Amino acid sequence: MPSSPRWMDADLELFRDLAREFCEREIKPNVDKFIQNHQVDRDLWNKAGELGLLCASIPEEYGGIGGTFAHEAVLIEEQARAGDSSWGASLHSGIVAHYILAYGTEEQKQHWLPKMASGEVVGAIAMTEPGTGSDLQGIKTRAIKEGDEYVVNGAKTFITNGAQCDLVIVAAKTNPEGGAAGVSLVLVETEREGFRRGRVLDKVGMKGQDTSELFFDDVRIPVTNLLGTQEGLGFFHLMAQLPQERLIVAVSTQAAQEFALELTKQYTHDREAFGREIFKFQNTKFKLAEIATDCRVGRSFIDECIELHIEGKLDVPTAAMAKLWASETAMKNIDKCVQLFGGYGYMLEYPIARAWTDIRVSQIYAGTSEIMKEIISRTM
Missing domain, CATH: 1.10.540.10 (Acyl-CoA dehydrogenase/oxidase, N-terminal domain)
Structure with a gap:
């Protein structure tokens, strides 16, 4: 760095x-x-x-x-x-x-x-549903007002902190007939009757993270648990906060590929083949040079985005660019690192293998790479 x-x-x-x-x-x-x-x-x-x-x-x-x-x-x-x-x-x-x-x-x-x-x-946020991924307007979970309470029904999946959370921000339809304007955010305490956790999901990577299913069966919460000044603003609140979420992914994936580069540099200096360090082979040096260059370029861009965000100037398409660049380059570069490790790179006891499986989801969550391209292209 x-x-x-x-x-x-x-x-x-x-x-x-x-x-x-x-x-x-x-x-x-x-x-x-x-x-x-x-x-x-x-x-x-x-x-x-x-x-x-x-x-x-x-x-x-x-x-x-x-x-x-x-x-x-x-x-x-x-x-x-x-x-x-x-x-x-x-x-x-x-x-x-x-x-x-x-x-x-x-x-x-x-x-x-x-x-x-x-x-x-411990906090969590529940947006994604079993049948609804990127299309947040199409969520099926409902929070229907009955007197001074909302009754919440539905299911959520891929929820980070799901197994340990005490409080969940739930995206739900307070107006089931509405599209984006029917979505609201409500606070659900996990101790409430009718709330239950499903299994911790068996993922390809990030296996230590308690990503879970959550179920809401007639969960009653007070109307004071509405997040926001009125119903129907949830979708707009989600859109306003997503740039920070995407920048968080960009920061983490940038750091992950820098970590992978350091692991691989050390390994190629320590490991020998044909009587010399793996690092001394031209292919190894060239691959590491490519990764180091991508890391340096990415670091400059991510640092710029952090600075813009601190100043309140990070816009939606730039945040999408940061997530797209960092997640795509991290996947490409950590894959190169695995190749330089050879067979040991495929062993989960090696941190580089875990870094490889962990990084794949960065192209999916907080908006897929395809969604990022859609957001960026709208400004062209």
Whole structure:
């Protein structure tokens, strides 16, 4: 990685030191355990909360440390460099908490955000359904008002933090006949009657992440659990927050390919074939040169996007470009790294193999690469 980007400062350097030490101590030695258990240890959230690593970009009055998106980016990078994809902290802090901060009532913010910042409450957001992927207007889950309550019915899938979450932001139709204008966001506490968790899904990669199915069977919540000033704004809230979600994916995939490059450089220097280091073969050097160049170019672009986002200037198509570039180049480059590892690159005990299987989903979630191209092309 080149010299520190312009968005870094002395405070963020201290935060990076804290995040790196935490990831080295609490995450890196436990990666295999998380994978075996299909989730991180529950007390990892509490330990992170005690250090101020959760919801760092949330104002101090709501339990955060009053940082910016840069603080979230630093933690994402350090988690990636620890070789971990299990901990859903970026979704908890960078996505769920910001929906509540942006659209919650003062009572909702005062109640939930400090608990999320401490790790007492783990957050999730439920958009995708078994029959509905990218088409959020077509969701079937309903939240129908009955008196002073909403009755929530439906099913969600591919939910990060699904097995451990205490609070779920649910995208549901409050007006089943409406399209985008019928979608609202509601807060559902997982302790409520009628809520149940399905299985933790058996994924190709990210096996330590508790991606789950969630079911809502006549779950009754108070109307005060509506997120936003009125019904029907959910789709627009989702569209407004997706650029940050896509930037989070871009930051994590950029860090992942930088991590893979470092692993591969070390391996090719340590490993010998035909009496010399693998690194000394021209093909190896040329492949690593290609990967290093892509990483340097990507790093410059991602740093620019972080800076724009901190300034409130990151637009929708640029965020889509960041996710598209980072996810596509990471997949290509980590695949090259696996090839340089040879047969060992295909062994899951090697971090490079896990990095390879983990990265594939980055071209799918938070909007597929095809959706990103559609968004970008609309501005042409």
